[in-house]
Amino acid sequence: MALTLVIEDIHKAYGNLEVLKGISFGMQKGDTKVVIGPSGTGKSTLLRCINRLSPPDKGQVWLEGEEITHSKSNINQLRAKIGFVFQDFNLFSHLTALKNVSIAPMKVMRMKKKEAAKLAMEELEKVGLGDKADAYPAQLSGGQQQRVSIARALAMSPKLILFDEPTSALDPELIGEVLEVMINLAKDGMTMLVVSHEMGFARSVADEVIFMEQGVIVEQGPPQQLFASPKQPRTREFLHKITELYGEEREKGN
Amino acid sequence: MTDFFHFARASLPLLLKGTGVTLQIWGWCMVGGTILGLLLALGRVYGNRAIYAFSTGYIELFRGTPMLVQMLFIYFGLPEIGVMLTPVIAASVALGMNTAAYQAEYFRGAIQSTKAGQMTAARSLGMSKAQAICYIILPQALRIVIPQWSNESILLLKYSSIAFAIGVPELMARAQMIGYSTFRFFDAFLIAAFIYLVLTTVLAQLLDMLAEKVRIPGQEGR
Amino acid sequence: MYKVILEELPYLLQGVLVALELLLAFISLGFLVGAVLAVMRVYGNRLLVLLAILIERFFRGVPAVVLLFLFFYGLSGVPPFVAAVLGLGLRSAAYQSQIFKGAIQAIESGQMTAARALGMGKLKAIRCIIIPQALRLAIGPWSNEFASELKDTSLAYTIGVIELLRRAKYIVSYTYGNNTLLVYGVCALMYLVLVRTGNVILYRLERRLAIPGFERREEGG
Numbered sequence: 001m002a003l004t005l006v007i008e009d010i011h012k013a014y015g016n017l018e019v020l021k022g023i024s025f026g027m028q029k030g031d032t033k034v035v036i037g038p039s040g041t042g043k044s045t046l047l048r049c050i051n052r053l054s055p056p057d058k059g060q061v062w063l064e065g066e067e068i069t070h071s072k073s074n075i076n077q078l079r080a081k082i083g084f085v086f087q088d089f090n091l092f093s094h095l096t097a098l099k100n101v102s103i104a105p106m107k108v109m110r111m112k113k114k115e116a117a118k119l120a121m122e123e124l125e126k127v128g129l130g131d132k133a134d135a136y137p138a139q140l141s142g143g144q145q146q147r148v149s150i151a152r153a154l155a156m157s158p159k160l161i162l163f164d165e166p167t168s169a170l171d172p173e174l175i176g177e178v179l180e181v182m183i184n185l186a187k188d189g190m191t192m193l194v195v196s197h198e199m200g201f202a203r204s205v206a207d208e209v210i211f212m213e214q215g216v217i218v219e220q221g222p223p224q225q226l227f228a229s230p231k232q233p234r235t236r237e238f239l240h241k242i243t244e245l246y247g248e249e250r251e252k253g254n
Numbered sequence: 255m256t257d258f259f260h261f262a263r264a265s266l267p268l269l270l271k272g273t274g275v276t277l278q279i280w281g282w283c284m285v286g287g288t289i290l291g292l293l294l295a296l297g298r299v300y301g302n303r304a305i306y307a308f309s310t311g312y313i314e315l316f317r318g319t320p321m322l323v324q325m326l327f328i329y330f331g332l333p334e335i336g337v338m339l340t341p342v343i344a345a346s347v348a349l350g351m352n353t354a355a356y357q358a359e360y361f362r363g364a365i366q367s368t369k370a371g372q373m374t375a376a377r378s379l380g381m382s383k384a385q386a387i388c389y390i391i392l393p394q395a396l397r398i399v400i401p402q403w404s405n406e407s408i409l410l411l412k413y414s415s416i417a418f419a420i421g422v423p424e425l426m427a428r429a430q431m432i433g434y435s436t437f438r439f440f441d442a443f444l445i446a447a448f449i450y451l452v453l454t455t456v457l458a459q460l461l462d463m464l465a466e467k468v469r470i471p472g473q474e475g476r
Numbered sequence: 477m478y479k480v481i482l483e484e485l486p487y488l489l490q491g492v493l494v495a496l497e498l499l500l501a502f503i504s505l506g507f508l509v510g511a512v513l514a515v516m517r518v519y520g521n522r523l524l525v526l527l528a529i530l531i532e533r534f535f536r537g538v539p540a541v542v543l544l545f546l547f548f549y550g551l552s553g554v555p556p557f558v559a560a561v562l563g564l565g566l567r568s569a570a571y572q573s574q575i576f577k578g579a580i581q582a583i584e585s586g587q588m589t590a591a592r593a594l595g596m597g598k599l600k601a602i603r604c605i606i607i608p609q610a611l612r613l614a615i616g617p618w619s620n621e622f623a624s625e626l627k628d629t630s631l632a633y634t635i636g637v638i639e640l641l642r643r644a645k646y647i648v649s650y651t652y653g654n655n656t657l658l659v660y661g662v663c664a665l666m667y668l669v670l671v672r673t674g675n676v677i678l679y680r681l682e683r684r685l686a687i688p689g690f691e692r693r694e695e696g697g
Contacts, residue, residue, distance in 0.1 A: 079380040090374060320630035326645070327661070412538070
């Protein structure tokens, strides 16, 4: 079975600090994988290595058989096939929600204006923000902005969407609306790689949970198995801290 | 008092002719200066080392020397190497090259103050660097730069007066001419002063209206 | 050709001195009047505020050369140097008052309240509490203004002050225009050196006087 995403032996260092020390895994079409781990362990860096926003020092990444890390690859074309949702949303502040979603299809996929607008409207409606099409980012709440940014990623019909702590910058009451969109996406069969602390989300839709610490994958497996009976002591330690922090109740509630 | 008004009325036609030339020079140098300034700024932010060095050198040079010296250099000095310009053109070129240096710094500041995430997001969607600059960074930077750009254009309107030193028949020169023919220098310059006041006030108003028009809803005090 | 420059260097350097004299004189005038205008605007009653605004508007809205000529022809018999000091000085006052006003207003109102609570009169509070802080905040923008004023001394040549630029012009004219590029080039270079030196000195001064925690501006402007 052809893999959508293959990551092999990724290394990345910032100056003297080695952040990624050899990460390898693969994803099939429709997989939803959640990466968890302590802050600063390179999870975000990993995502940025995948679409070469931060080129890896060593290692390779393949998207549906095409090598992203190859120096001769058309990186813009490849990036167009990978969606990226940022922790800080990064909506284009001078454009309305509709234009935020339609600009890339117009400029990168060379869609005609009318077509792109129609597509953008559809995507906005899918995330529940059809009525906010003419609003500017500054007029939207954090949760709404993040949903627009998901719509923006979806409008490019990506093969894979990367989520970099999508809910970490949101007020607690706004997290739910974003997670709902993400859960629906996963159920619809989108291939998603999510870095997040939201254990509830991982539990309900993840096909696999990957625990990263200090630049390496410590353990990976289906959520039920990893959360219930983690094999590695470090995993257990981390999960313990998280449940203490977030509280059992909240985890169950999600 | 009434004598002054008679004098004013008599002088007005000539002074207004001069005003026309003032606005002409101002128009040219604003257009040229803004374009050049933008290019220099882009060179400093996105260019390679050579372009960066050139831009920086240009900016340092034109900001570090008086406008009048630059104008005299261009009008009187360039003929030595065969470049002869009419006073109006020389004035426009000098003023334009000068304002470009200042505007380059304003544009650079504005470009760099757009959040880094904007470029990242644009690239992550598959836009090329050029597309990102053109459709995402610049539209935001141009709005940020408006207050400084407005100040600069008002400043330039006033500095256009130094063109009289190379014989351009603009407002200041006309006032001087009236002075020479009537010996009422003070009165002539006073009227000219008021015309400048009117010009700068009107311009400031227009620019405020422009700023209001392009403001993005929801964003305050940028 | 280059002999000209070497011969005329002392003459040009004297021009630099004249320019610096002029600068010192008119900037000081501008400083004093500007500070008064700023205090008028921030603490004055309606009438004072209006007066200050009118003065500022006039001296900022009228081009420098026009002001120079107004003072030159308006005060008959006055030597060009004095007219230049007055014209450029009052204009500088208008700009400096903006800077001071901004600095004063940036000092939070709590400072004034605390001073009054200790029993200080308004003027005393302004003098002892507000102004020392405001001056430090003002150094940054003031340095930019300084560089601008230094270059504006060249405008005084139009009313006959024999400073650096005028002397350069003389040299050009009596060498029959054979050395124009060179002479103006050297003249420009001198200004450049002056401006750079001024900036460096002011930057060092700013750092020396900085109160830990107060905002600092970047070198180079």
